[in-house]
Amino acid sequence: MAYLIYALRRALQAVPVILMIMVGAFLLLKLAPGDTVDALVGDMGGADAQFIARLRAEYGLDQPVWVQLWRYLAKMAQFDFGWSYVYEQPVATVLLDRLGTTLMLMCASLFFAFTIGILLGAIAARRAYSATDNVISTLGLIFYATPSFFLSLMMIVIFSVKLGWLPVGGIRTIAAFHTGWDHVLDVARHLVMPTAALSLIYLAFYLRLMRASVLEVAELDYVRTARAKGAGETRLMVHHIMRNALLPVVTLLGLQFSTLLGGSVVVETIFSLPGLGQLAYQSVIQRDMNTLMGIIFLSSVVVIVVNFLTDLLYARLDSRIELA
Amino acid sequence: MIDRMMFAAVAAGALMATGTPVAAQDDEPKRGGTAIIHMVSEQRILNPALRASTGVYEISGKIVEPLIDKSYDGYEPVLATDWSSSEDGLEITFKLREGVRWHDGEDFTCEDVSYSAMNLWKELLNYSTTLQQYLEAVDCPDPHTAVFRYSQPMPLELMLAAMPDLGHPVPAHIFEGTDPLQNEYNTAPIGTGPFKFAEYQRGQYVIAERNDDYWRGEEYPYLDRVVWRFITDRSAAAAALEAGEIHESGFIGVSMADVERLADDPRFDVGPEGYENNVAHSTIEFNHRNEALADLRVRQAIYHGLDIDYAIETIMRGYAKPGRGPVPSTGGANYTDDVPTYPYDPEKAKALLDEAGYTPDADGIRLRLRHRPAPWGEYTQLWAEYFAQAMAEIGIEVTLVQNDAPGFLSGVYRDHDFDTANGWHQFRADPAVSTMVWLRSGSPVGTPWTNQFGWQSPEMDQLIDAAASELDPATRAEMYHQIQRRAMEELPVIFAIEHPFISVTSKKLRNHHNTPRWNSSSWYDLWLDE
Numbered sequence: 001m002a003y004l005i006y007a008l009r010r011a012l013q014a015v016p017v018i019l020m021i022m023v024g025a026f027l028l029l030k031l032a033p034g035d036t037v038d039a040l041v042g043d044m045g046g047a048d049a050q051f052i053a054r055l056r057a058e059y060g061l062d063q064p065v066w067v068q069l070w071r072y073l074a075k076m077a078q079f080d081f082g083w084s085y086v087y088e089q090p091v092a093t094v095l096l097d098r099l100g101t102t103l104m105l106m107c108a109s110l111f112f113a114f115t116i117g118i119l120l121g122a123i124a125a126r127r128a129y130s131a132t133d134n135v136i137s138t139l140g141l142i143f144y145a146t147p148s149f150f151l152s153l154m155m156i157v158i159f160s161v162k163l164g165w166l167p168v169g170g171i172r173t174i175a176a177f178h179t180g181w182d183h184v185l186d187v188a189r190h191l192v193m194p195t196a197a198l199s200l201i202y203l204a205f206y207l208r209l210m211r212a213s214v215l216e217v218a219e220l221d222y223v224r225t226a227r228a229k230g231a232g233e234t235r236l237m238v239h240h241i242m243r244n245a246l247l248p249v250v251t252l253l254g255l256q257f258s259t260l261l262g263g264s265v266v267v268e269t270i271f272s273l274p275g276l277g278q279l280a281y282q283s284v285i286q287r288d289m290n291t292l293m294g295i296i297f298l299s300s301v302v303v304i305v306v307n308f309l310t311d312l313l314y315a316r317l318d319s320r321i322e323l324a
Numbered sequence: 325m326i327d328r329m330m331f332a333a334v335a336a337g338a339l340m341a342t343g344t345p346v347a348a349q350d351d352e353p354k355r356g357g358t359a360i361i362h363m364v365s366e367q368r369i370l371n372p373a374l375r376a377s378t379g380v381y382e383i384s385g386k387i388v389e390p391l392i393d394k395s396y397d398g399y400e401p402v403l404a405t406d407w408s409s410s411e412d413g414l415e416i417t418f419k420l421r422e423g424v425r426w427h428d429g430e431d432f433t434c435e436d437v438s439y440s441a442m443n444l445w446k447e448l449l450n451y452s453t454t455l456q457q458y459l460e461a462v463d464c465p466d467p468h469t470a471v472f473r474y475s476q477p478m479p480l481e482l483m484l485a486a487m488p489d490l491g492h493p494v495p496a497h498i499f500e501g502t503d504p505l506q507n508e509y510n511t512a513p514i515g516t517g518p519f520k521f522a523e524y525q526r527g528q529y530v531i532a533e534r535n536d537d538y539w540r541g542e543e544y545p546y547l548d549r550v551v552w553r554f555i556t557d558r559s560a561a562a563a564a565l566e567a568g569e570i571h572e573s574g575f576i577g578v579s580m581a582d583v584e585r586l587a588d589d590p591r592f593d594v595g596p597e598g599y600e601n602n603v604a605h606s607t608i609e610f611n612h613r614n615e616a617l618a619d620l621r622v623r624q625a626i627y628h629g630l631d632i633d634y635a636i637e638t639i640m641r642g643y644a645k646p647g648r649g650p651v652p653s654t655g656g657a658n659y660t661d662d663v664p665t666y667p668y669d670p671e672k673a674k675a676l677l678d679e680a681g682y683t684p685d686a687d688g689i690r691l692r693l694r695h696r697p698a699p700w701g702e703y704t705q706l707w708a709e710y711f712a713q714a715m716a717e718i719g720i721e722v723t724l725v726q727n728d729a730p731g732f733l734s735g736v737y738r739d740h741d742f743d744t745a746n747g748w749h750q751f752r753a754d755p756a757v758s759t760m761v762w763l764r765s766g767s768p769v770g771t772p773w774t775n776q777f778g779w780q781s782p783e784m785d786q787l788i789d790a791a792a793s794e795l796d797p798a799t800r801a802e803m804y805h806q807i808q809r810r811a812m813e814e815l816p817v818i819f820a821i822e823h824p825f826i827s828v829t830s831k832k833l834r835n836h837h838n839t840p841r842w843n844s845s846s847w848y849d850l851w852l853d854e
Contacts, residue, residue: 034730038738041772042729043367043379047450049768058505087368087526088511097526153559160567168564174529175358175551272555274527282527282556287730 007308014304018297019073025296026072029289030065036085036287037061043286059085072293081297082290086283091294094279099298101171102275105268106260108195113202114253120203121210122242128215136207144204152197152270159193166193169272194271198264202256206249213245220244247317254310258303351834357852358549359833362561362573364701366527366554371510372492373444376451378575378602378750381489381844383530383552387427388494388515389846391418391437392487394601394753395839399484402846403432403493403516404470407484413477413795420468424539426495427520434464439496441472444504452490455482455757477793479800485754488601488841518545518848529553538848546851558702562586562828571830571852574843575602578828579702584641586828596643596824598837601753602844603652604825606644606707608818609736609745612778616682616691617743623815625676626744627666629718630711632820634668639706644823649808650759652751652822654840657797658804663812673718682719690719697724698732698747707821708746738770740778748823749773755804756792762817763807764788779816 037055041047056062060071075082081091124136159166167173171190178186217223218241226240264277272278276295283292314321367379372388391404406419424432446456458476465471472478498509513521516539519532530552538544553570555561562582564570566589576583587594608626610617617623632646651659677683682690693715697708712722722744727735736745752758761767763784767774784807791803811819827843829836835849836842 032731033727033739034732034734036730038730038733038772041450042733043365043377047771048453049771051448051450051453052770089526094526153563156560156563160569161563164567168567168569169555169560170528170553174360174553175531175549270557270560272528272553272557272560274525278527278556285728285730 003312010304010308014301017304018300021300022073022076022293022297023069026069026289026293027065029287029292030068032284032287034287035061036289039286039288040086072290076293076297081294084288084291086286086288086291091290094291095276095294095298098274098276098279101273102261102264102268102277105191105194105198105264105273105275106257108191109199109202110253110257110260112195113199114206114249117203117206118210118242118246118249121207122214122237122245124207125211125214125218126237128211133211137211140204140207143200144208146200148197148201149266149270151200152193152267155193155197156270166190169270171273190271190273194267194273197271198260198267202260205252205256209249209252210245213248214241217241217245243317247314250310250313250317254306254313257306258299261299261302353546353834353849353851354853355543355546355851356548357546357854358551359547359572359847359850359852360551360553360570362564362570362577363552363554364556364558364561364573364575364577368526369510370513370521370524370530371494371507372489373440373494374448374504374510376449376490378844381841382574383532384492384513384515385517385844386519386532386550386847387513387517387521388492389517390488391420391491391493392484393839393845394488394841399487400839403437404487407480409478409480409483409795413479413793414474416472416474416478416480416483418470418472420470421539422468424516425537426516427514427535428495428498430495430497431467432493432495432516433467434462434470435467436493436496437470438462438464439500440493441470443499444494445490448504449490451752451757452486455486455490477795479793479795479797481797481800482754482756482792486752486757489752489844490757517846519547519550519846522549527554540848544848545846546849547847550847558582565592565828565830568830571833572827572836574827575825576701576703580639580641580706583643583826583828591831593829593831593836594826595837596826598827598839598842599824600654600840602750602825602841603654604748604750604823605647605650605652605759605819606704606748606821606823607746608711608820609742609747610777610779610815610817611740611743611745612816613740614693614743616680617693618778619680620814621676621680622682622691623818624666625673625680625718626715626720627815627818627820628669628673628676629720630714630818630820631668635707635710636821639703639710640821640823643826644821647819647822649811649819650762651755651804651808654824655751655755655804657801658755660805660808662805663809665812670718677719684719688719689721692721693723693743695722695724696727696732696735696742696745698745699726699728700747704746704748711744711746733772734770737772737774737776740769740776755807756788759819760788760792760807763811775816777816779814781810781814781816784810784814 037052041052060068084091084094087094120136124133127133156168160168167190172186223240226236261277264275265281268275268278269281280295365379367377369375370380370384372380372384389402391402393400393402403421404418405421409416420434426432441462445452446459458474460473460475463471495514498514499507511524518535518538520535522531522533524530532550534545534548555564558579561573562578565573583594586592610623612618636644648661648663653659677690684690695708698704708724712724715722735741761774763775765775765780765785787803787807791800794800794803827837832852832854834851834853839845
């Protein structure tokens with residue numbers, strides 16, 4: 001019950017936050033020079049003035065900004081995200097088409113980065129200042145310092161062009177018409193390089209944070225007490241050190257879930273993955289207001305939900321923290 | 325008087341016969357296979373009667389056919405088999421091909437042409453609305469004859485030159501009674517071409533499947549399928565070519581460094597063949613509202629300060645030539661190279677600036693300019709950077725104002741917020757439907773790629789209008805020569821570099837780039853050797 005009331009209160013608090021984000025984003029986007037008609041006409045290779053005026057009127061872009069904003073908010077209140085004039089589809093359809101790919105990429109990358117990151121971090125901390133630690137820490141530094149676009153292109157050159165093991169881009173082999181498990185396998189093969197490119201930098205974050213955190217926790221009194229009581233190394237590591245060392249890492253995980261969306265723009269563009277990141281980038285270039293606002297809405301909801309889940313997880317990991 | 329222009333019907337496959345004379349065993353066309361083509365940007369609309377753009381034709385050209393196409397031997401009859409003009413130029417008659425069916429099984433008739441011309445070509449299609457502004461009606465005396473009636477003379481030569489791009493009929497039975505702009509078939513086209521539309525996944529790919537009922541005969545097309553993949557990252561596209569995942573990248577879809585690198589790779593054909601109809605000019609555009617730039621001597625000085633040959637070698641990797649005004653050298657009879665030129669001569673440039681009163685100040689700077697480069701990719705950006713460097717040498721400080729496409733188009737063509745700008749502009753077979761918009765004054769503010777430069781010349785306007793309705797080809801050509809000379813004398817815009825586009829094509833594709841607008845053509849004779 002307490003959880004439910006807590007959740008409800010958080011949901012209510014989220015409404016003004018989202019409203020502020022939407023209004024702010026709308027006005028900011030309107031400050032950019034040119035509009036979607038400029039972009040469309042640019043794509044077309046030019047058009048005459050009559051045609052341009054007609055498009056503007058049809059899209060409602062001839063109205064003052066506050067009228068446009070009011071119309072948008074009125075529609076949004078009914079969960080209608082409008083029509084994308086660039087994609088000629090409802091924004092909700094465009095977003096849902098792309099959401100799956102991005103979520104798949106984000107979850108795979110975070111999962112990979114988180115598990116391998118804490119594992120390597122814990123190992124490095126347990127063998128602090130040994131050769132193993134040096135190798136792991138150096139690797140972490142390299143991952144941390146390599147820009148994802150460079151990593152992506154280098155992986156393409158090695159694994160696609162030279163070795164021919166993995167596909168260069170896309171989400172599946174077009175015109176191969178795979179079904180069933182073949183299809184799953186095909187999609188997985190296409191996600192290997194993007195996941196690696198996106199996760200390595202986060203892996204480095206978790207690794208370094210976990211290493212520092214484990215080193216710190218291992219010095220604390222209760223660990224010494226546990227050791228004095230005769231707890232084995234494994235039990236000590238899993239129950240006493242890891243659980244407590246995870247707290248700062250989980251904070252970072254929650255924070256990074258939202259930044260991952262930004263990072264996926266580059267990776268999605270290079271690997272031509274049809275995800276939200278690429279859609280956001282294209283929508284900015286195309287000044288596709290409705291789609292862009294839809295993405296912003298979706299992202300703010302994701303961030304709010306993830307923050308909420310992080311708070312819940314805190315309480316679970318450290319029973320001293322109370323939800324209030 | 326204009327004679328009937330007759331062309332021997334191009335026997336199916338005659339085009340293939342050109343090229344290597346000996347037909348070895350493996351030069352026998354093979355049936356089947358999927359050609360995969362790279363697209364660097366996505367137009368989303370696939371109706372060529374609604375959007376005149378090479379990005380649309382590259383895909384829709386395989387699905388929707390024009391009345392006439394262009395081959396290296398001249399105009400090639402496609403949906404029209406024969407054409408003629410009345411003596412006064414007010415009527416143009418097309419004989420239409422019989423026995424052609426749309427992909428949904430309906431017959432192709434004059435109804436379709438009439439509907440398309442009156443409702444789309446005249447009303448909605450960019451560039452075409454100007455071309456067809458005097459079109460009064462299209463009569464159908466019988467199902468396979470279309471008579472275009474005009475209130476002002478329409479040169480047959482102009483009409484023919486425009487038709488490959490601006491003459492795509494759409495099926496009347498699909499569009500009639502709907503708002504053409506909102507029709508769902510705009511993204512799922514129905515045409516008469518060798519390939520039928522199959523699937524369009526936004527941001528990913530378009531698939532077209534073989535049309536088994538194609539009018540050229542059941543041996544065509546050779547391919548089973550064409551797939552276009554949208555890859556916005558040019559380096560990734562080059563990697564996909566090398567990995568064999570795509571067969572062709574057109575319109576300079578990879579970086580110039582990769583063009584040069586892949587040109588040395590024996591697996592690829594790299595070159596400007598097949599773009600003779602799509603030649604473009606890299607430009608320097610002036611805002612004549614700027615007092616300094618309104619002075620002809622300053623514009624001449626800027627031209628003298630540009631080492632065009634150097635730019636061609638370093639930026640265009642040699643795939644280009646110096647521009648000679650608004651008509652490129654592929655412009656046929658309308659082109660002349662008898663025009664004034666401005667060879668690279670920094671000393672002369674400085675002397676001209678001195679003469680105009682722009683002497684160096686304490687910092688050695690004569691003039692400060694804000695320059696907007698068009699964001700049309702790598703070589704356009706490099707050309708802007710070269711421009712800034714070259715101007716620094718003659719004492720003009722150029723600040724580059726970076727912007728994306730909507731920012732550039734509104735900044736230059738609507739708000740006129742620039743001193744100089746650069747971009748490229750395509751020549752579309754005839755000056756009347758392309759480069760003349762750069763020189764003709766009076767286009768409404770905000771129309772992109774038009775004369776928004778604040779430059780006006782009544783004589784030039786008069787010449788442009790007269791040439792557009794001049795019926796005699798020789799007189800018309802002479803008028804365009806005059807326009808070119810004037811444009812080179814007065815320099816409203818510098819048409820600095822004439823360049824074709826470049827394709828990188830896998831050698832597995834056969835019969836590729838065998839027409840002057842190949843990427844936009846139907847590919848009925850393209851085959852895959854694998």
